[in-house]
Amino acid sequence: MKPSIAIIGAGLAGLTLARELRDQAEISLFEKARGLGGRMSTRRNATHQWDHGAQFFTARSQAFTSLLAPFIDAGTVVEWQPNIITLSPSDKPFKRPWFEPHYVAAPGMNFLLKAMSDGLNIQLSTRVETVTRAHDQWQLYDENNQLLGEYDWVVSSAPLPQTQALLPKALLGDDLAQYQMLPCYALLLTVDDADLPHWDAAKVNHSAIRWISFNHRLPGRNMKAGTVVVHTGSDWAAEHLEDDQEQVKETLLNTFCELTNISSHKITGAQLHRWRYALSAEVLEPESEFILNAEQGLAACGDWCLGGRVEAAFTSAHQLAKALRQALV
Numbered sequence: 001m002k003p004s005i006a007i008i009g010a011g012l013a014g015l016t017l018a019r020e021l022r023d024q025a026e027i028s029l030f031e032k033a034r035g036l037g038g039r040m041s042t043r044r045n046a047t048h049q050w051d052h053g054a055q056f057f058t059a060r061s062q063a064f065t066s067l068l069a070p071f072i073d074a075g076t077v078v079e080w081q082p083n084i085i086t087l088s089p090s091d092k093p094f095k096r097p098w099f100e101p102h103y104v105a106a107p108g109m110n111f112l113l114k115a116m117s118d119g120l121n122i123q124l125s126t127r128v129e130t131v132t133r134a135h136d137q138w139q140l141y142d143e144n145n146q147l148l149g150e151y152d153w154v155v156s157s158a159p160l161p162q163t164q165a166l167l168p169k170a171l172l173g174d175d176l177a178q179y180q181m182l183p184c185y186a187l188l189l190t191v192d193d194a195d196l197p198h199w200d201a202a203k204v205n206h207s208a209i210r211w212i213s214f215n216h217r218l219p220g221r222n223m224k225a226g227t228v229v230v231h232t233g234s235d236w237a238a239e240h241l242e243d244d245q246e247q248v249k250e251t252l253l254n255t256f257c258e259l260t261n262i263s264s265h266k267i268t269g270a271q272l273h274r275w276r277y278a279l280s281a282e283v284l285e286p287e288s289e290f291i292l293n294a295e296q297g298l299a300a301c302g303d304w305c306l307g308g309r310v311e312a313a314f315t316s317a318h319q320l321a322k323a324l325r326q327a328l329v
């Protein structure tokens, strides 16, 4: 009989791991959100959509390039060649070249994960609240103390603070307590395309805002309705993390209008999203692409092992899958 593995989190790391181990094990994925994506999510309403987490990704390793190849052929992953500038409140904007391919998924960032999830056993809207040991197996419970199942192995692909809350401290050790994940605010706007400047995206310096993208202009969106994604810097987000959220929205809206010279009257909708655990502050030391305790049947992976970013999430899970394949024989 194949060993059973519960994977907590269906972001890129969790899905990569599940795909790579599905021939060796019975895999069950648990995801607390209603949809797939994690920090590569796309928010939608009837007329608009915003990629409010990861904006693009690069592919530097052979393994990640190989994963992407069939999705590029299918048009689910597309190279993005925006007219990108650098903006600041005091200096003149200037064009910013990119020196390697940057990719996005289409028609929304989470479509790569949707395509990857084909054939996997995933329970959405299911938050794993506790993980306990009984009858030589790991038992997972949800927030209503309902048993979700018993498994030979548990792997968490949740951001580090959430993994720390779930898995026994002995697996992670005291050293990890010093590692932090940094927050980010995403301001999601609706603005008519005709009212936006000619550039598509901006890296912003010397401001609460770090990034602006005219999201509807990304390849494969086919949306007439103009949508803007604005991200703050992590320092600013950390300083204002518990502030009144209406006030944060107002401040960012004003900053956006000043930076871009767009009149606030042109903005027809604004929502705020707070990412508590957006990015990793640093890579693990000593360097470790994942965490594994084969004796206990516990493991953890995710972008936080390797300093954040989409490709780091893939690499961490891909390397853990290799190690687990050996541990499972």
Ligand SMILES: Cc1cc2nc3c(=O)[nH]c(=O)nc-3n(C[C@H](O)[C@H](O)[C@H](O)COP(=O)(O)OP(=O)(O)OC[C@H]3O[C@@H](n4cnc5c(N)ncnc54)[C@H](O)[C@@H]3O)c2cc1C
Residues within 6 Å of the ligand: 008, 009, 010, 011, 012, 013, 014, 030, 031, 032, 033, 037, 038, 039, 040, 052, 053, 054, 055, 056, 057, 058, 126, 127, 128, 129, 157, 158, 159, 162, 166, 184, 186, 231, 275, 277, 278, 279, 301, 302, 303, 304, 308, 309, 310, 311, 312, 313
């Ligand atoms: C605002 C922002 C901008 C970014 N921009 C970029 C960028 O431009 N380029 C780039 O390369 N990277 C970017 N990143 C980082 C990139 O999104 C991440 O590195 C990557 O998506 C992480 O994937 P992951 O699978 O490791 O984690 P996640 O995507 O966070 O997946 C973990 C999953 O676990 C779930 N989960 C957590 N706890 C539980 C629980 N108890 N029970 C069940 N499920 C649970 C979560 O809901 C989540 O879906 C950005 C991130 C943010 C937030």
